[in-house]
Amino acid sequence: MTTVIKTINLNAWYGEKLALIDVNTEIEENKITAIIGPSGCGKSTFIRCLNRMNDLVDIFRYEGEIIVDNININDIEPEALRKNVGMVFQKPNPFPKSIYDNIAFGPKIQGVKDKGELDSIVEQSLKKAALWDEVKDRLKDSALGLSGGQQQRLCIARTVAVEPEIILFDEPCSALDPISTSKIEDLMIELKKKYTIVIVTHNMQQAARASDYTAFFLDGKLIEFGDTKQLFRKPVEKSTEDYIIGRFG
């Protein structure tokens, strides 16, 4: 059992507003870790710390340590970190380009120029995202013509194309229908063989079904973190229990 992500006394602010309070976590390799908690409790803030996405917010700052692969994330370039820690967003955000160019974008940024190599990356990535069969005959078509669920799988393929080690999902199914949702869940379970996955979700069934570990956040604090089955069957904290049986949030 290897820890790939570790946060130590993580505190985060937007301006004066404290959004995360003393968050200590250890996230395990090749597992799916679900982040749950009511709206505004800091779930997105937490995972966006892990790939320094919050750097894009002017008023954001944090204290404490975030360690990925035994390296403090402030000791490497944000671009290198983000290549290694991919992210899939709540709303599918394909680029207004062709399906092919969406996938090839990341590898090209990393300096891959060879056409044959790009072709094979595109094919492999789409296969990993279970999208290849649906789009193989229209790679040159705009990605905006895909359905929402397909767009989200395209975004997963795009992320996989730069060969990250960790993939962060921020409510990836909240804009999708149940069938697309279950496809993405299946996909995540498949992906965890190769990647470490952290997923924010509002869907308790999803967390219970798909994840190995679950972290419950409330008002910026990590309340409870443990084995998913155990946490859902026998939560230690009263507030966790209240949340998962739907008493608030």
Next chain:
Amino acid sequence: MDRLRIQRIRELAIEKTLFLCALVSVLTTMGIVLVLVFETLSFFEEVPILEFLTGTTWAPSFRPQHFGVLPLINGTLMIALGAAVIALPLGIASAIYLSEYAKPGVKAVVKPVLEILAGIPTVVYGYFAISFITPLIREVVPGTNIFNAASASIVVGIMILPMVSSLSEDAMRSVPGALREGAYALGSTKFDVSTKIVVPAALSGIIASFILAISRAIGETMAVTLAAGATAKMTLNFFESIQTMTAYIVQVSLGDTPYGSIEYRTIFAVGAVLFVMTFIMNIASMWIKNRYREVYT
């Protein structure tokens, strides 16, 4: 009951007044176009349209008279081209800077400055060209005519720069943040995001701004009249004096050309050419903007 009726009458009066105001501006525009068409047609009764559009000598006030408009079009396009070479790269670069790089504080200073630049009367630009740019050019390229296309191009380029940068910046800013985040999440640098995501996504708006700016350069009058001179000729040499369509119209309007004479009516024919050119460009700009309007959301 009575109050209600008064209210209704008032609403009606307001509506009609506003309608009349709108009507006045529409009628004025139509009137201008009609005069232009009418005078142009009567001009073409005396000068064959083909001779006008294909002739390479423009000399309406000498004997024998020549009415070939190409030298004026040539001069106009030179200025437009020269201005574009200056304004398009600088405009898009400053738009990228403002939209993607500038901190809010810097932006709060730079944007108003650009807008002030756009508000300076064009005659001031003309003086700036004559008194500053021209001497500078003559310093660097000796033998340059005191009136020359280069100086006018540069100053018109500076003049349309705010238009390119502010319209392009609007287009770039309307690119959803989610696309930028998607690109950053793949390990892109800010430069990658700006040039490979934001600019392509905003391309229709950027091109529309280019066309509008060039159309403005074509119609620009005061600065080119002052800086470029009044020598209608077929040339590609930017260091010579040339004449644009607008500068010619000014020359005739201010000179002692008798009203109603054929020389006088040339300005309507030239004005019509100018009108058609800028009209087509404005339509093209609108078409591109609507045709390729952001399909994302």
